[in-house]
Amino acid sequence: MAVLVNKNSKILVQGFTGTEGTFHASQMIEYGTNVVGGVTPNKGGTLHLERPVFNTVADAVKNTGADVSIIFVPPAFAADAIMEAADAGIALVVCITEGIPVQDMVKVKNYLEGKTTRLIGPNCPGVITAEEAKVGIMPGFIFKKGRIGIVSKSGTLTYEAADQAVKAGLGISTAIGIGGDPIIGTPTVEAVKLLMEDPETDGIIMIGEIGGSMEADAARWIKDNKTKPVVGFIAGQTAPPGRRMGHAGAIVGGADDTAAAKMKIMAECGIAVVASPADIGKTMAAELAKK
């Protein structure tokens, strides 16, 4: 079962017929993900990757019963696509798109207020429940089935962590790429909560980076609610202040959002913090052995 997505999830692809959508939807299908169809306005009624294409998300939901949507729509139209999915009652929206204007996301966040839809991302690699469903752009083969959950702002660093966990004799339950933008749908603390409550997850790897206060918020929650080991890493210990490091949200603005400040509060809250990204897997194994 794990969290967010599983083999019973019915997945819809928004931006289905574009280059990115086509490539990644094929990879998802190859992984065994239950892709039930896609949405591309004006291409409704056609077939793509042997699945139906709809003009609107509402049509797609009515005809397929889809409950999860993944978005590959270009940045100028991505906010609209997220809101359309929420309006159609999709329970989980995963937005891969990088480069959405911040003011668009201010609008989206407000729109989702009070709705039951959960947004993951944007600017994220997606969500994968090992050997059940891949709703994202990650290389599926790295995520061998196991009982470690991952929450991460970064794509390749998530793959690195998963690979290390597998090489340390562990495996992955669900990996959640929450995204590297300043405004994202599911902050670190909410993703950690899901995994903390998941009976199929025994340990959590939490990967953050400079900028914002999400890791500190998660750390404070973990301090009071920790029932399983959490290993933490913060990327950007050597990043200069005031410079954006690739991700739109990765920028040191003050004393509280440096890597050092985040690592300190995480350690104080009982998280096993590693300084080197090379130590993530073995530290998780050591923490589990302590139990």
Place this chain on the structure above:
Amino acid sequence: MNLHEYQAKDLLKKYNVPVQEGIAVDNVKAAEDAYTQITTQTNNKFAVIKAQIHAGGRGKGKVVETGINGVKVAKSIEEMGTYANGILGGTLVTIQTGPAGKKVNKVLIAQDVYYPGPNETKEFYLSILLDRAKGQNVIMYSTEGGMDIEEVAHNTPEKIFKEWVFPGGGLQGFQARKIAFNLGLSGEALKNCVKFVTNLYNAYVGLDCAMLEINPFFKTSDDKMIAVDCKMGLDENALMRHPDLAALRDVTEEDPTEVEAGQYNLNFVKLDGNVGCMVNGAGLAMATMDMIKLSGGEPANFLDVGGTANAQTVEAGFRIIMKDPNVKTILINIFGGIVRCDRVAAGVIEAYNKIGNIEIPIIVRLQGTNAIEAKKLIDESGLKVQSAVLLSEAADLVKQAVA
């Protein structure tokens, strides 16, 4: 993307935000003409010259070559000429530029706003930015204007006010009035402040600003409310819908290597260390920099080559990193997921051969799909390249290289 003061003020005027009027010029003659024009309009012999660079602290900063401050008040055309001569083309060093300073290509000749009148003048602070945690825009303001706001926040946090703007409805009248009251304004100044804040918020949203700071936000002796200085940062993601704003980019303000990297679609930030790195993905790139430091080196750069680590991008990356003579070794760290490691390895070998005389050691760590085949390709290439599969192995190789 940051704008110059004169560019930001031009944009604010389009949103009916009153600003300290001025004329941007790039030579001494034009500065003198601007002085004449401005002083005639204001009927006041004082005018201000302000160096246009992307950094604060200009008033206290000095032009290295002449010792003149970056902001000066001139009371005659001769004085204006002297100042313009001493600032234009010079290197201005301020608390924010670092010791290298910034070259001044333009100056803004602006009206003197501290003219005498019926009431006293006042300097306030006002900025609009994103509150990441709330996902809302917030207006930050203070009665303590004209000084470093971080110091005010640190020493007297009670003097900083915040007003969050509800995204569904925008800034409301009562909120703008509250700001004016909290600044202690009344009468005409209050009315002018409400208009100023409302129009400024419209500019912030309309221009897709990442941040907008008015310091000082100034009350004149005749109760006008105007922006004397303006710092404006634009959301790079939104430039696609503002081609006119994208054209305002001043590449002379940026590191030339970073500009060149941008032309190859490489995400590059120049740093001061001795170990260069080339990585796919921003998070892994930062993590790789951290690992270099832990191995005893200092990262020379941040470089995210993105999803396509092919021969062309690797070659461009090599060339850009090697422009820095301090770089002793380069670490390539690629986690190949959908992009296969053996193809990346082939690209590295091709790029290496094309460049030819690479004298510094190269460390290549390839992990993911076909990592073993990739290592074999590198090891058998006969190049001066060390290879690794695990991140910890790469760390050890960096340690040896910088020892």
